[in-house]
Amino acid sequence: MSYIFNKEQINGIDKILKEDLIEEGIHSVVLIDMAGNIISDLDNGKKKHDVYSLAALAAGNFGAVSTMAKMIGEEDFSLLFHKGEEESIHFSKVMEDFLLITIFGSDMSLGFMRLKVNESIGKITKILESPSTDVGYPYL
């Protein structure tokens, strides 16, 4: 399966990630697909991460954790979160094929971050479900 997102879709996603997450204090966000491809990545300009490697590892990690969930009879684990001294990382599934990675500092509460992430996932889903105007349909 190959798929395309047009400029409007990417711009729409970038806008949501910027306004709802980066401007609320999240350091870095990356939207990827489950193959580890990057759809969009934004940060607050203070820290640069190797997003391509991060995306590959996140997709692998998410896949491994999902498989573990199924092995113990769960559909998925609802909270996927790694806490660091200064930076933490959170993963949320977006529809079936995408994953939103958020990196945030110790000054932000996990609850608030999850709230903002859930809101933006709702908005992003609408964009991902909308047909791509350039090619007629996003999934080919």
Add this chain to the structure above:
Amino acid sequence: MAFVNLKKKEVQLKIVYYGPGRGGKTTNLEYIHSKFSERIQTDLVAIKTHGDRTLFFDFLPFDIGKIKEYDVKVQLYTVPGQVKYNATRQLVLRGVDGVVFVADSMEVQRDKNRFSLKNLQENLATHNKNIFKIPLVLQYNKRDLARQGIPLLSIEKLDKGLNSQLKVPSFEASALMGTNVATTLKKIITLTMASVESHLK
């Protein structure tokens, strides 16, 4: 699952190196990483066991420049070859666009090559992909060992055993010396790009 970003005019391709354990998949990526270091800005990411075997995957992203106005980013992965790691092999194959099958030319590895190729076919099928349709290149690795007197399978035997039905491009190689490593890579990128283009038309 190649991803095309029309805003950035960018295509991301996922190419997986598959094959039996200790066949030279990681060595291929290590050679590419050292040979093309001026183009590859990032480190080779490797998740290894303590015994230096691949546990999950190795990962190497790099840009190959423009093809038809699009910046093409290639992401190379290896799978762990050891039989017991099949669950992780399946995960790494998710969204794969092209496969290099690295076969071990040593005579003693004959059955392992066949087993691994069969395993590739089964694992691709779990992602609804057909081994006869996906871009695929065979690499007969470790040809340099002949000089040390180690019994190797002839190219005819390897072709007969692995490629008689697939009929895909194949290359004799030595990942350690770098022989035909770039040729293999070039071929799989060309095939994968052609396949993605045909899907996008």
